[in-house]
Amino acid sequence: MPGPIALTLPDLAATGRLAARLAPLLRPGDALLLQGPLGAGKSAFARALLRALTGDPGLEVPSPSFTLVQSYALPDGTEAHHYDLYRLAGPGDLTELGWDEARRGIVIVEWPERLGAEWPADALLLTLAPELSPGAGEEERRAILSGWPGRLEQITA
Numbered sequence: 001m002p003g004p005i006a007l008t009l010p011d012l013a014a015t016g017r018l019a020a021r022l023a024p025l026l027r028p029g030d031a032l033l034l035q036g037p038l039g040a041g042k043s044a045f046a047r048a049l050l051r052a053l054t055g056d057p058g059l060e061v062p063s064p065s066f067t068l069v070q071s072y073a074l075p076d077g078t079e080a081h082h083y084d085l086y087r088l089a090g091p092g093d094l095t096e097l098g099w100d101e102a103r104r105g106i107v108i109v110e111w112p113e114r115l116g117a118e119w120p121a122d123a124l125l126l127t128l129a130p131e132l133s134p135g136a137g138e139e140e141r142r143a144i145l146s147g148w149p150g151r152l153e154q155i156t157a
Contacts, residue, residue: 019048033112079105091116
């Protein structure tokens with residue numbers, strides 16, 4: 001099984017290009033888990049991904065920080081659900097947020113550490129972090145993709 005893929009995303013446009021490459025690989029039942037510290041670019045990545053999935057570059061994608069979940073109808077009839085679990089009290093609260101039903105579509109989860117036992121074993125994990133090396137730009141990020149045996153390689157192909 002191939003190991004994780006590490007990428008440097010020099011700016012927000014590169015983050016958007018990665019999201020656009022990932023979007024056509026997502027299918028119903030998939031979970032994309034976005035991990036990283038505050039300010040790592042998780043919401044920016046989710047926004048770019050949802051715009052790519054819907055085919056609408058101007059789509060309004062508010063952060064689900066307070067609502068905890070936002071849902072989007074995709075052109076193929078699938079639904080994508082964007083979760084921000086930062087304020088989630090515990091994994092037991094996922095039921096109230098429609099987690100089981102949402103798993104039939106595509107779920108994009110910020111702060112997946114709060115999933116507990118609900119962490120999908122077959123998920124794609126994208127870890128984002130600001131690049132702190134000397135000379136790195138303000139928008140530069142380090143991205144590490146892991147999971148998805150047999151499909152992960154398609155992202156960089």
